[in-house]
Amino acid sequence: MNPITCRPGGVTVLLTAFLVGPWTVVRESIAVAPSQPNSPEKTGDKAGAASSAPDLPGMPYVYTNWKQYTTKDGLPNDHIFAVKVDGDRVWVGTEDGLACLDKRTNRIQTWGEKQGLPWRAVGAIDVHPKTGDVWLGLFGGGLARFSGGRFDHWHQLNSGLVNDVVYGVCVENDNIWAATTAGASRYNTTNGEWSIFTEKNAPMEEIWNYGCCYADGLLYLGVWGSGVLEYNIERGTWKDYLDPDGEMEIDLYRDDGIVHVITTGVSYVEKTLWVTTYFGASRYDGRHWRGYFAHESGLPSDFNNAVIGRSANEAWFSTDKGLGVLADFPTDTWVTYTKDHKTRKGKAVVQRGKDVLTVIETPPSLPHNYILWVDFDGDDVWVGTSKGLGRAIGRGYYPGLRHSKDALGKDN
Amino acid sequence: MKSKGLMFCMLPGVLVWFGLSLTTLPSAAGDETTNEPDRADQADIERLLEVIDVDPYEVPPLVLKRDHNYARSAVDVEPFRHVTPFREHFLEQMEYTGPGRAIPEPENLETVKIGFIGPIMSTVSVATGGKSHEEALGIAMLRGTQLAVEQANQRGGYLERAIPFELVISNDNGLWGASGNEIIKLAYKDKVWAILGTIDGANSHIAIRVALKAEIVMMNTGDTDPTFIETNIPWVFRCIGDDRQMGYLLVDYLYRKLNYTRIGVIRGSNRYGRFGVREIRDGARRLGHPVILEMAYQVGARDFSLQLERLQASNLEAIVHWGDAVEGALILNQMRAMGMDHPYYACDRCVSDEFLALAGDNAEGVVCGYPWHPARQDEDLELFRRAFRRRFGVEPDTYSAHGYDGMNMLIWAIQTAGLNRAKIRDVLAHRARPHKGVTGVIPFSACLDDLGEVFLARVENGEWEFYSRQDLDIPQGTIAPRDRVSRKTAATGGG
Structure with missing residues (x-):
């Protein structure tokens, strides 16, 4: 499948439109995002001028209005490992404490070991939709539940948690899955039963679990050294996805499967699986694989810490050199967000494949270019970095591309 | 060239040291000190320190190592060598792009x-x-x-503050993942500045994943698993030749020098055996002579008749063993008892006095890969041996020597960079000249693996003799500087 040609009226029209469109933007040039006639109202956020999408024909939505949070705003630590949005609350796991940001009041409440948090480093968070319980994967401290103001703690010496170094946690029905460095554990919250999955009962060539996610009856594990494992909840069966060439030092074919077995993140949404590794990323729609590397896409780096899919066509990649957003899969259109270390301002690069369409300077955006986690909050996006938390405000957000009526001669 | 007696010996007293600060121990190193590690050019170091003195948001413009060929692999043993892969890894050095360089040194350290x-x-x-x-x-x-730590303390400890170094000792030999918990403890509770260690491949992988997230240098001196370094983690170093390098040398010796065509393999069923033998298996296949039969045994087994009967029935010219010394010797003895007179080749773990003692006369002629040349004439090595004998009453072995080199590299990096984990990483990863240790020169590849020369050890008259590729005139395939890019691209079939 050639992604460039999947959307009618795609590239040719778009590039022409760039030259005649309302923005005087040409390829490889830099434009400053202006306030647009139909742009959102000014918010007064410290991120600066509010502007949302550059309303160019065929352009993806570009987040230009950001807010940043650090220890100065009340976070317990700036090294953000995990973020989870739960209604008006945003849970933040850091290297030294848990935080909850109340979006209504903008106040941050924190918990450290003195406040009952079982271990300082919170590496993963999920919220049970039925109970509202907050489940915490503790990086070296096991699994914790925060409920009713109380922390309950499970670790490898008092439970079926297979190891205390928990990298990922996710809710599956009434079960809590923990991806640990020595296998995966599943805790049934209704009967207290634990199940352990290792090389003994799952196709784990290695058992170093990194991430997990659940949707549509399928539980996915990203396993360092063992690719991606899919567990069918109803059938209780496993399926594995490995790099078909089987070699560590190469990826023979880009689109034949996951690009590498050192898997760091998985996200399953709209029947589409997004996978990250320290060597690139992949997308799988159940039939076709597509690999992504930094040298030919908007991925800022091949070193991916995590991925989260917003839809079958949009995914956000947390890398060590910025935030890569595949905004529109069919046209291979990306928006890459980075921070300029000198000016502290942000930059968004829109590109199609490796071709840069435009570069947009923005007010300060990402707190730091080392990105560890992302979570969606309606049209907004929360970004955890190694030096603070960012909130991208998405008023007027639209998925995919928006085509100019003038340029395309039709209204999309 | 005689070895100086490579011994694996365990003093019961070591358990007493567990958890204790070494600064409280009486030094037994005496006045003998080994040479300090080779000092990289001071001007280069000063420039490097200037470059890495950045704010939390800047990534210093460090020159990244670029290798033209991964792990000095000969063209004919590269995977899928007839086409160009879509992507090749480990050819460019990884960067650390986080904010750690801006973290100030803590006050009030003892x-x-x-x-x-x-x-x-x-x-x-x-x-x-x-x-x-x-x-x-x-x-x-x-x-x-x-x-290494005691000697550094004798020289004044951490010179910037005139305080001693302290070794915080952890055991990783527990249940699955024990190493992960221990690294967490070292990084967050003990607040160490760098970590040295791990031997078992599984524990090593667990440890480096934690090191990556906790952002702390992990110097490996004893795990020869090739995949250890094939993880793209910028915090991981290894200062010992790996099974890929030793495997390549053995493959060249077996197939290019001795012209064998029918090799069998017997290996441990653990990760060490499974991954260690992979380059032998792949190399043999790629040179047109696939391993005829590969048999695994449970670690700790004493009866290998099942595996050996099948190997015996396979019309083999030679047998390669990948596992520990005890099993290696017992297998050899059982082979000979069964009338199997096949030449016997093995991995570096079998290069020990324990192997010689168990195998007796059967050991004669056994050839193994080895990550360094312990019998070479070298002043630093001799000083190290003397100091080690005085301190511990036994001869140092390969793990002692590599541990010594690795710790000296860490100490050098801390002395040079100061108390900042990211900067310690930087000076190790970007020093201009490779460290010269007692095990030899340790040049890092782009993925920070030891690319120093590896050797073959052969038992002659009951002792280990060590030979370089040159000594034995072992042919080698072409190592192309960048031949691969001109070949057809796998993904497109085009050029």
Whole structure:
């Protein structure tokens, strides 16, 4: 499948439109995002001028209005490992404490070991939709539940948690899955039963679990050294996805499967699986694989810490050199967000494949270019970095591309 | 060239040291000190320190190593060599792009802590294939690191503040993942500045994943698993030649020098055996002579008749063993008892006095890969041996020597960079000239693996003799500077 040609009226029209469109933007040039006639109202956020999408024909939505949070705003630590949005609350796991940001009041409440948090480093968070319980994967401290103001703690010496170094946690029905460095554990919250999955009962060539996610009856594990494992909840069966060439030092074919077995993140949404590794990323729609590397896409780096899919066509990649957003899969259109270390301002690069369409300077955006986690909050996006938390405000957000009526001669 | 007696020996006293600060121990190193590691050019170091003095948001413009060929692999043993892969990894050095360089040095330190993690206490572990078997190796490695720390303290400790170094010792030989918990403890509770250790491949992988997230240097001195370094983690270093390098040399010796065509393999069923033999298996296949039969045994087994009967029936010219010394010797003895007179080749773990003692006369002619040349004439090596003998009463082995080198590299990096984990990483990863240790020169590849020369060890008259590729005139395939890019691209079939 050639992604460039999947959307009618795609590239040719778009590039022409760039030259005649309302923005005087040409390829490889830099434009400053202006306030647009139909742009959102000014918010007064410290991120600066509010502007949302550059309303160019065929352009993806570009987040230009950001807010940043650090220890100065009340976070317990700036090294953000995990973020989870739960209604008006945003849970933040850091290297030294848990935080909850109340979006209504903008106040941050924190918990450290003195406040009952079982271990300082919170590496993963999920919220049970039925109970509202907050489940915490503790990086070296096991699994914790925060409920009713109380922390309950499970670790490898008092439970079926297979190891205390928990990298990922996710809710599956009434079960809590923990991806640990020595296998995966599943805790049934209704009967207290634990199940352990290792090389003994799952196709784990290695058992170093990194991430997990659940949707549509399928539980996915990203396993360092063992690719991606899919567990069918109803059938209780496993399926594995490995790099078909089987070699560590190469990826023979880009689109034949996951690009590498050192898997760091998985996200399953709209029947589409997004996978990250320290060597690139992949997308799988159940039939076709597509690999992504930094040298030919908007991925800022091949070193991916995590991925989260917003839809079958949009995914956000947390890398060590910025935030890569595949905004529109069919046209291979990306928006890459980075921070300029000198000016502290942000930059968004829109590109199609490796071709840069435009570069947009923005007010300060990402707190730091080392990105560890992302979570969606309606049209907004929360970004955890190694030096603070960012909130991208998405008023007027639209998925995919928006085509100019003038340029395309039709209204999309 | 005679070896100086490579011994695996375990003193019961080591358990007493567990958890204790070395600064409280009486030094037994005496006035003998080994040479300091080779000092990189001071001007280069000063420039490097200037470059890495950045704010939390800047990534210093460090020159990244670029290798033209991964792991000095000959063209004819590269995977899928007839086409160009879509993407090749490990050719460009990884960067650390986080904010860690801006973290200030802490005040009020009494010691500068460095972590050690290794198998030093016996246990039953799934990770290592049942009852643990690597304590002797871990204790030897620990002693090498202890000696390096003690000598550094004799020279004044951490010179910037005139405070001693302290070795914080952890055991990784527990249940699956024990190493992960121990690294967490070292990084967050003990607040060490760098960590040295791990031997078992599984524990090593677990440890480096934690090191990546906790952002701390992990110097490996005893795990020869090739995949250890093939993870793209910018915090991981290794200062010992790996099974890929030793495997390549053995493959060249077996197939290019001795012209064998029918090789059989017997290996341990643990990760060490499974991954260690991979380059032998792949190399043999790529040279047109696939391994005829590969048999695995349970670690700790004493009866290998099932595996050997099948190997015996396979019309083999030679047998390669990949596993520990005890099993290696027992297999050899059982082979000979069964009338199997096949030449016997093995991995570096069999290069030990224990192997010689168990195998007796059967050991004669056995050839193994080895990551360094312990019998070469070298002043630093002699000083190290003397100091080690005085301190511990035994000869140092390969784990001691590499532990000593690795710890000296860490100490050098801390002395140079100061108390900042990211900068310690930087000076190690970007020093202009490679470290010269007692095990030889240690040049890092782009993925920070030891690309120093490896050797073959052969038993002659009951002792280990060591030979370089040149000594034995072993042919080697072409190592192309960048031949691969001109070949057809796998993904497109085009050029």
